[in-house]
Amino acid sequence: MRYVVTGGAGFIGSHLVDYLVYRLKADEVVVVDNLSSGSPRNIEKHIDTGVVRLIKADLSKRGEWEKSLKGADIVFHYAANPEVRISSVEPGIHFENNVVATFNVLEAMRLGGVDKLVFASSSTVYGEPSVIPTPEDYHPLKPISIYGASKLASEVLIQVYSQLYGFKALILRYANIIGARSNHGVIVDFINKLKTNPSRLEILGDGTQRKSYLHVSDAVEATIHLTVNKLDSTHGVDVYNVGNHDWVTVTEIADIIVEEMGLGRVDYVFKKTTPDGRGWPGDVKLMLLDIRKLESTGWKPRLSSRDAVRRTVRELLGKA
Ligand code: NAD
Incomplete structure (x- = not known):
């Protein structure tokens, strides 16, 4: 083919x-x-x-x-x-x-x-x-x-x-x-910021954005x-x-990254970019897709959102 x-x-x-x-x-x-x-x-x-x-x-x-x-x-x-x-x-x-x-x-x-x-x-x-x-x-x-x-x-x-x-x-x-070779998005952004400054992390929005x-x-x-x-x-x-069955917040992602990078205390600084705590104008704050149609075809995800985040962090850090 x-x-x-x-x-x-x-x-x-x-x-x-x-x-x-x-x-x-x-x-x-x-x-x-x-x-x-x-x-x-x-x-x-x-x-x-x-x-x-x-x-x-x-x-x-x-x-x-x-x-x-x-x-x-x-x-x-x-x-x-x-x-x-x-x-x-x-x-x-x-x-x-x-x-x-x-x-x-x-x-x-x-x-x-x-x-x-x-x-x-x-x-x-x-x-x-x-x-x-x-x-x-x-x-x-x-x-x-x-x-x-x-x-x-x-x-x-x-x-x-x-x-x-x-x-x-x-x-x-x-x-x-998310995963190896990803070049944009929250995980790449946080890792890059923490490499520059391991004690402070600027988070866009209020950190409660929850996505799959x-x-x-x-x-x-x-x-x-x-x-x-x-x-x-x-x-x-x-x-x-x-998509996946579950979702994680931006702050939870930051916690996983800090843990995987083996950092000590990191101050999270939440940057208010919209009045309602979004990461940027046009950011959908809550995203979880119904994947029953996909699953009805006989396929289901192997990694949860949380596990996918952890594996991606390890891949991007060269630990996996
Ligand atoms: P990516 O930036 O890594 O890949 C996009 C590719 O398209 C790049 O290789 C880029 O060089 C190429 N490209 C961009 N504009 C082009 C143009 N005008 N002509 C030729 N090539 C062009 O992004 P990705 O995350 O791998 O996304 C791949 C696709 O999946 C995109 O359509 C994206 O919108 C979609 N998508 C991605 C996500 C995600 O979370 N990564 C989620 C939903 C949908």
Whole structure:
């Protein structure tokens, strides 16, 4: 099988490439990535063996890269700017890299005769949850960040392309995904701050933000499981939450990191960034996805949120 992974040099994308090569024994994986946050190092072992080809290109611009999608069995569209935090400051970044790029990928698929897509969407499409755990089907889609809006806009484009051109697509709404090679998010941020100053940690918001975390090994296994078992039989577009059963607070994450780094007393300094204690404008304070639909397909997470956090800290510190 021939796969295309956009954003395949990034954090989740590169783990996905590993699974496509090792588990699915891919004949070829084409990675299209502009390397804005990804790195060829994440996939170089596969490039060396000739199974993976890296095309450096910006998906927000039409171009030669489009030809590389022709003949692909499945496109995994994982390229995006994933930083919710920057979206209120520079909304254009998410419009270009998330919405325009998705449109260009869909056009390249249509023109290249490719009709199967797996898309990395996000829990942020729900906005403030009115139901927790939040289900896929009857919950309103009212994002509160430009990032969430960009993912929802992408989902809608995919729905319409599917209706008009007969695409089959899986939309996967991921919770917070963490693990080795992650390059952004709260764990990376806290570790970097504590390396600079081991006695003081600035925490954005009031620390009570409570969210669900899934280790990247679980996230990618769920992705492969759904792709293998559900993509072909999907009529049009199917949507799955991909997350965990439990959640942890930001302060609990800080405690785990301090413990794993073997630090003594650390003063937590809570920085008020919004009146209601969010980490930044557009931050969803409570996030726990209902994963019963995913579990009904015969898959469940191996690591809890708390265990995923601990394992990630160890991986990022080079202890695991
Ligand atoms: P990442 O930044 O590590 O990966 C994104 C990759 O896309 C990078 O390699 C980057 O260089 C590439 N990219 C960005 N803009 C591009 C463009 N215009 N053209 C070509 N390549 C481009 O982030 P990640 O955490 O691995 O996220 C992967 C996907 O999963 C993203 O779509 C993200 O929105 C989604 N997602 C991530 C999480 C999470 O917690 N990490 C949660 C929900 C959804």
